[in-house]
Amino acid sequence: MGSSASVPAMPWSPDGWQRRVAEQQPDWPDEAALTQVVKALGRRPPLVFSGETRKLREQLAAVARGEAFLLQAGDCVESFDSFSTESIQAKLRVILQMAVVLTYSGGIPVVKVGRIAGQLAKPRSSPTETVDGTTLPSFRGHMVNDFAFEAEARRADPQRLLSAYDHAAGTLNLLRALTKGGYAGMSQVHAWNQAFVASSAQGERYEEIAAGIDRALAFMRACGVDLEAGGRLSQVDLFTSHEALLLHYEQALCHGEQGAHYGGSAHMLWIGERTRGPAGAHVDFLSGLANPIGVKLGPGASPEDALELCRRLDPEREPGRLTLISRMGADAVQARLPPLLRAVRDAGHPVVWACDPMHGNTYTSESGHKTRDFDAILREVSGFFAAHGEVGTWPGGLHVELTGEDVTECIGGEAAISEQQLQARYETMCDPRLNGRQSLDLAFRSAELLAERRS
């Protein structure tokens, strides 16, 4: 993380980050090829539009006021290899199901943001990986290199930035069609319940809610309420987000409009735990964008760290601007979070607080799989709610890694996946994700906490 003393204060510019230390950037072997790609990307249209981004900021402002709840969810890292209608649709279905559960049982509007359409680059704890005496660069996501443990595959290839743009554009195109074309409408709530989920206790509980929604809609129709007006029940807003890690890509897609700069790669961009140094390149770049910005805060974050990030990223104290995503771990959250909540509240920053119950609870099983225990995930979520209860702040949202597929990556949950069963369908290229049933289960437990808090 760079030191602020070495960088004189200058007005912000989209390339100003290049004068600072940028952590977690790949070693691009061919500078000229990178420059070519960045130029080509800069000529492409933005993937999202500023009006949409402003709409998300308004919705997040409602979360900051305690009037709504944020659900930010999707892959740890998307894959070029599993780029299909089925996988995108399956992810969307789980997010919509979770949102229905939270809205219906928690009794509050849910702002839906996918870790999707651009979540393609990863920070790594080590720049290299050694297997059987061979050392190669680490896999950094399909935006950079390939997963196979071979020298050629692990070489950082800037052409992949263009492929990432295409992947994100194709994903977003399908998401727009599905969310605006009726598939995500309230008449479809039953259709989202996939077979392997529907047969579980959560699936059955979900069906009860879906039936309740049917009855409520029939009742309102019978009363003469025009439910179709303005697409109120047939259309859904699903916003996109990813970790803004590769700054060449983010800079190329950023554009000026009416005196402001917008990141064009996604509606919401976040800064990861490893790149949040207040004097570093990532904080500098994102401080100048008008998009809603997120920052991860791990157990090592002090109240002063949080305040410094608030000063840098939310100097005007605007609700909806900054989301602080706590990822403390189940054992640390109740002790570590309250001092941060108090400090940020007392300094007058109207931030959204979200809970990422995934990244502080990762460990390696005896079989060598990176995994997470569903019980620890639940404990972190309830610890998060308890911390907010203690301080009197609003537990604004959840940030989770999930997939629509029937994978076995996190242990526990109602299906009681054991460490021995992890290898059955362990498909992630990075962190372990909740499967459809575990995601729904998490939504039910969180909705109970929300309902409790609201009463």
Ligand code: PEP
């Ligand atoms: C992630 O969200 O996948 C991630 C790497 O998180 P963090 O920065 O919190 O470790």
Ligand code: CO
């Ligand atoms: Co992850």
